[in-house]
Amino acid sequence: xxxxxxxxxxxxxxxxxxxxxxxxxxxxxxxxxxxxxxxxxxxxxxxxxxxxxxxxxxxxxxxxxxxxxxxxxxxxxxxxxxxxxxxxxxxxxxxxxxxxxxxxxxxxxxxxxxxxxxxxxxxxxxxxxxxxxxxxxxxxxxxxxxxxxxxxxxxxxxxxxxxxxxxxxxxxxxxxxxxxxxxxxxxxxxxxxxxxxxxxxxxxxx
Amino acid sequence: xxxxxxxxxxxxxxxxxxxxxxxxxxxxxxxxxxxxxxxxxxxxxxxxxxxxxxxxxxxxxxxxxxxxxxxxxxxxxxxxxxxxxxxxxxxxxxxxxxxxxxxxxxxxxxxxxxxxxxxxxxxxxxxxxxxxxxxxxxxxxxxxxxxxxxxxxxxxxxxxxxxxxxxxxxxxxxxxxxxxxxxxxxxxxxxxxxxxxxxxxxxxxx
DNA sequence: GTCTATAGTCTGATAGAC
DNA sequence: GTCTATCAGACTATAGAC
Numbered sequence: 001x002x003x004x005x006x007x008x009x010x011x012x013x014x015x016x017x018x019x020x021x022x023x024x025x026x027x028x029x030x031x032x033x034x035x036x037x038x039x040x041x042x043x044x045x046x047x048x049x050x051x052x053x054x055x056x057x058x059x060x061x062x063x064x065x066x067x068x069x070x071x072x073x074x075x076x077x078x079x080x081x082x083x084x085x086x087x088x089x090x091x092x093x094x095x096x097x098x099x100x101x102x103x104x105x106x107x108x109x110x111x112x113x114x115x116x117x118x119x120x121x122x123x124x125x126x127x128x129x130x131x132x133x134x135x136x137x138x139x140x141x142x143x144x145x146x147x148x149x150x151x152x153x154x155x156x157x158x159x160x161x162x163x164x165x166x167x168x169x170x171x172x173x174x175x176x177x178x179x180x181x182x183x184x185x186x187x188x189x190x191x192x193x194x195x196x197x198x199x200x201x202x203x204x205x206x
Numbered sequence: 207x208x209x210x211x212x213x214x215x216x217x218x219x220x221x222x223x224x225x226x227x228x229x230x231x232x233x234x235x236x237x238x239x240x241x242x243x244x245x246x247x248x249x250x251x252x253x254x255x256x257x258x259x260x261x262x263x264x265x266x267x268x269x270x271x272x273x274x275x276x277x278x279x280x281x282x283x284x285x286x287x288x289x290x291x292x293x294x295x296x297x298x299x300x301x302x303x304x305x306x307x308x309x310x311x312x313x314x315x316x317x318x319x320x321x322x323x324x325x326x327x328x329x330x331x332x333x334x335x336x337x338x339x340x341x342x343x344x345x346x347x348x349x350x351x352x353x354x355x356x357x358x359x360x361x362x363x364x365x366x367x368x369x370x371x372x373x374x375x376x377x378x379x380x381x382x383x384x385x386x387x388x389x390x391x392x393x394x395x396x397x398x399x400x401x402x403x404x405x406x407x408x409x410x411x412x
Numbered sequence: 413g414t415c416t417a418t419a420g421t422c423t424g425a426t427a428g429a430c
Numbered sequence: 431g432t433c434t435a436t437c438a439g440a441c442t443a444t445a446g447a448c
Contacts, residue, residue, distance in 0.1 A: 013431085040422085049433065055432075114324060118237065118379060119242075121386070158391075159400040162377075162384060162397075166373050180334035181334070181342050193362070245441075255415065257443080257445095258415080260442085262413095265442080265443080
C-alpha cells in the first residue's frame with residue numbers, strides 16, 4: 001500500500017490531511033468570517049501544525065477560496081433541478097425541501113455563505129451576478145408562466161425565490177437564536193411541516 | 207456656548223465625536239464582525255486618529271458592546287407592541303411591517319445582529335435566552351389563542367415568528383445577493399407588497 | 413483633546429533541521 | 431512531510447508632548 005497514489009496525484013495521507021484542514025477551516029471560517037479567522041485556530045482544530053497547513057495550501061486565502069468554490073455547486077444545484085415539465089406546486093415545494101435539507105445537513109456551509117454575503121461577497125460576486133442571476137432569471141420565467149396560467153396563485157416570482165432562500169437558510173444561519181427561544185423542540189422537524197403549510201397556502205389554487 | 211455640557215456630562219464635541227465613532231464602527235463591525243474589524247479602519251472611517259478613538263472608548267470591545275446594546279431595544283420593540291386586543295391579522299401584519307421597516311432603515315444594524323448570531327451570540331446570548339425568549343413566549347400565546355379561536359388560520363406560532371424574522375431581515379442581511387439578481391428593481395418596495403400577500407394567504411380565514 | 417511614537421502582542425508565512 | 435524557530439508586518443493599547 002505504501003506509496004499508493006489517488007487518481008489526482010495525492011497519497012491517502014495527503015487526502016486525509018487536506019480533509020482535516022478543510023473541515024477545521026469550515027468550522028472557523030463559518031463562525032468568524034475570513035478576516036476574523038486565524039490560522040492558529042484552524043491548525044489547532046485540525047490537529048496539524050501551522051506550517052503544516054501551509055504545506056498543503058499556499059495561503060490562508062487559498063483555503064477559504066477552496067471552501068467557497070466547493071460550496072457553490074451545492075448551493076445552485078437545488079434550483080437547477082426545478083423542472084418546467086413537472087407539477088407546478090410540487091416543483092416549487094421540491095426546491096423548498098432540497099434547500100431545507102441543505103440547511104439541516106450543511107448548516108456550517110450555509111453560515112459560511114452568509115458570512116461571505118454579509119461582507120459584500122468579495123469573492124463570489126461574479127458568480128452571483130453571472131451564474132446565479134442567469135439561473136434565477138430562467139426559473140422565474142417558468143414560475144411566471146405557471147402563475148399566468150393559474151396553475152399556482154399569482155405571485156412575484158423573484159420574491160418567491162427570495163422567500164424560499166430566507167425561510168430555509170434561517171434555520172441554519174440563526175440556529176443560535178432559534179435554539180435560545182425553542183428549548184424543547186427539534187427545529188428542523190417542525191420547520192419542515194410549517195413550510196409545507198406556508199407554501200401550500202401561498203401557492204395552491206383553491 | 208463654549209464649555210456647554212450636555213445632560214449626561216458630555217460636551218457637544220464629545221457627543222459629536224462619539225457619534226462619528228459609533229457610525230464608523232457600525233459600518234465596519236456589521237461587515238466584518240468583531241474579530242475581523244480593525245481599529246485602524248474605524249479610525250480612518252470616522253476621521254479620528256486611533257489613539258483618539260481610545261480616548262472616547264476604553265477598548266475596541268467597549269465600542270462593539272455599546273453598538274450591540276443600543277441595537278437590542280430597537281430589535282425587541284416591534285414585537286412588544288403586538289397587542290392582544292387588536293385585530294389578529296392586522297396585529298401580526300403590523301409586526302411584519304415594523305420589522306421590514308427596520309430592515310429598510312437600519313440594514314447595517316441588522317447585519318451587525320446577524321454577525322453576532324452567526325458567531326454564536328457570545329455577547330447577547332443571555333438576552334436571547336432571557337428577555338427575547340420571554341417576549342416570544344408571551345406573544346406566541348396570543349397567536350395560539352387567535353389560531354384556536356379561528357380568527358386566523360391554524361399555525362405554529364413560534365415558526366410564524368421565525369418566518370417573520372427571516373423574511374424581513376433577509377432583505378437587509380442578503381442585500382448583496384438580492385441586488386446581484388434584481389438589477390432593475392427597488393427590492394424593499396416590492397418586498398412590502400409581496401409580504402402583504404404572503405401573510406394574507408397564510409393567516410386570513412377564507 | 414489630539415497628536416506622534418512606541419510598547420507588547422499576535423499573525424501569516426518562511427527557513428531549515430530531521 | 432512534519433517539526434521548531436523565527437521573520438516581517440499588523441494589531442490593540444499606552445506614554446507623553448503639546
